[in-house]
Amino acid sequence: MKDRFFKKDPFQKQAKKDGLVARSYYKLEQIDVKFDLVPKEGVVLDLGSAPGSWLQYHLKKMNAKGRVVAIDLNPLKIPADNRVTFLQKDLFQTLAQEFTQFYGKFGCVCSDIAPQTSGDRDRDHIKSYELCMKALDIACLTLEEQGSFVCKMYQGSESQNFSQLLKKHFSFCKIQRPEATRRQSKEIFFVGKGFRS
Numbered sequence: 001m002k003d004r005f006f007k008k009d010p011f012q013k014q015a016k017k018d019g020l021v022a023r024s025y026y027k028l029e030q031i032d033v034k035f036d037l038v039p040k041e042g043v044v045l046d047l048g049s050a051p052g053s054w055l056q057y058h059l060k061k062m063n064a065k066g067r068v069v070a071i072d073l074n075p076l077k078i079p080a081d082n083r084v085t086f087l088q089k090d091l092f093q094t095l096a097q098e099f100t101q102f103y104g105k106f107g108c109v110c111s112d113i114a115p116q117t118s119g120d121r122d123r124d125h126i127k128s129y130e131l132c133m134k135a136l137d138i139a140c141l142t143l144e145e146q147g148s149f150v151c152k153m154y155q156g157s158e159s160q161n162f163s164q165l166l167k168k169h170f171s172f173c174k175i176q177r178p179e180a181t182r183r184q185s186k187e188i189f190f191v192g193k194g195f196r197s
């Protein structure tokens with residue numbers, strides 16, 4: 001059943017053709033085309049990076065001056081690139097300074113970080129919400145003034161709270177569900193622009 005579904009998925013097919021490690025690439029691409037979050041030069045922090053399709057997007061958009069600092073519990077499955085600094089560790093065990101020590105503050109913080117799903121939607125939502133709160137906390141400590149933020153969450157009871165919180169820190173906030181999101185998925189993406197500390 002699962003195989004049949006994946007065979008029909010056009011983004012899965014396209015990702016294979018385009019040499020991407022995951023179809024999630026297109027979600028970031030679709031959000032970025034709309035909101036222009038990822039800077040061509042400048043520094044991006046990528047939270048929850050493995051296997052590396054969002055990094056593939058950053059590297060494609062960025063010029064030689066662009067840099068990415070990335071973190072995940074798991075290793076990347078893309079070739080090493082001198083524009084990427086990767087930390088393989090737990091976000092909850094990482095301090096903001098560990099990210100800013102390389103190039104200073106970021107023009108954009110992107111989070112695709114997500115818990116292992118259990119099938120229990122409320123439980124998965126709460127775990128996802130906790131990861132989003134940590135991502136926002138890190139973003140507030142590491143973003144440049146006017147910087148941008150994008151963050152995935154499995155939707156649920158706390159989504160509205162998160163949206164309200166975002167409005168305190170960003171002059172522009174939107175919730176997005178890009179076309180590449182699977183129909184049955186509960187995920188949504190929060191977008192913030194114009195960070196104010």
Ligand SMILES: C[S@@+](CC[C@H](N)C(=O)[O-])C[C@H]1O[C@@H](n2cnc3c(N)ncnc32)[C@H](O)[C@@H]1O
Pocket residue numbers: 021022024025047048049050051052053054055071072073074089090091092112113114115116131
């Ligand atoms: C949907 S995947 C990310 C996909 C990636 N953005 C891409 O485009 O290839 C979510 C990732 O979050 C990572 N993750 C979950 N909890 C984490 C934590 N506490 N610290 C670091 N990474 C975590 C997982 O290991 C997983 O690789």
